[in-house]
Amino acid sequence: MNTKHTFDRLDFRKALGSFGTGVTIVTTKASDHRLVGVTANSFSSVSLEPAIVLWSLQKTSPNLSAYDDCGRFVVNVLSLSQIEHSKRFASTVPDKFNGVDYALGIEGLPLLKGCAATFECRTIQRLDVGDHILYLGEVEAYQHQDQTALLYVQGRYAQSASAELQPA
Numbered sequence: 001m002n003t004k005h006t007f008d009r010l011d012f013r014k015a016l017g018s019f020g021t022g023v024t025i026v027t028t029k030a031s032d033h034r035l036v037g038v039t040a041n042s043f044s045s046v047s048l049e050p051a052i053v054l055w056s057l058q059k060t061s062p063n064l065s066a067y068d069d070c071g072r073f074v075v076n077v078l079s080l081s082q083i084e085h086s087k088r089f090a091s092t093v094p095d096k097f098n099g100v101d102y103a104l105g106i107e108g109l110p111l112l113k114g115c116a117a118t119f120e121c122r123t124i125q126r127l128d129v130g131d132h133i134l135y136l137g138e139v140e141a142y143q144h145q146d147q148t149a150l151l152y153v154q155g156r157y158a159q160s161a162s163a164e165l166q167p168a
C-alpha cells in the first residue's frame with residue numbers, strides 16, 4: 001500500500017468509495033411548494049436516544065436553499081428495485097418526481113413508496129463543513145419494510161450477500 005499525503009480529488013474519492021453504504025434519496029419541500037429530492041449515500045445514524053441522523057449536501061446543489069428554508073427532510077432508504085430512482089434523483093432532470101410513486105408525510109414532505117425505510121426528520125443543526133453542508137436531524141417518525149436494501153460500493157450499485165462469519 002502506497003501512503004499518500006497529497007490529495008488528488010479523484011483518487012481520494014476512489015479511496016473513500018471502498019467504504020460500502022446504502023443509498024438514500026433525501027427529500028424536502030421548497031418554499032414555493034416544489035418537491036425536491038437528491039440521491040445521497042452520506043446518510044448515517046448518530047444517536048438512538050434521542051433519535052438523530054445526519055447527511056450532507058454539496059454546496060453547489062441548486063436545491064440547498066430548499067433544505068435550509070424547510071428545516072425538515074425525509075431520508076428514503078432505497079430498496080434493490082429502486083436503482084432507477086437513485087439514477088433519476090442523482091441527475092439534473094427538471095421534474096425528478098415525474099412517474100415516481102410517493103405519499104405526503106409530516107408538513108407535506110414526500111415519502112417515496114417501495115423503500116426499505118423512511119425517516120421523517122426535523123433539522124436540529126446545520127454545519128458548514130468544507131464543500132458540503134452537514135444536516136443533523138431528529139427523527140420524528142419512521143417506517144421500515146422487509147425489502148432488500150440497495151447498496152453502493154467502489155462506485156457501483158450492489159446487493160448484500162450472506163457470508164458465514166466465524167465466531168471470534
Ligand SMILES: Cc1cc2nc3c(=O)[nH]c(=O)nc-3n(C[C@H](O)[C@H](O)[C@H](O)COP(=O)(O)O)c2cc1C
Binds near residue numbers: 038041042058061089
Ligand atoms: C450513490 C450516490 C450517492 C450520492 N451521495 C451524495 C451525497 O451524499 N451528497 C451529495 O451532495 N450528493 C450526492 N450524490 C450526488 C447527487 O445525487 C447529484 O449531484 C445530484 O445531481 C444532486 O441533485 P441536485 O443537483 O438537484 O442538487 C450522490 C450520487 C450517487 C449516485
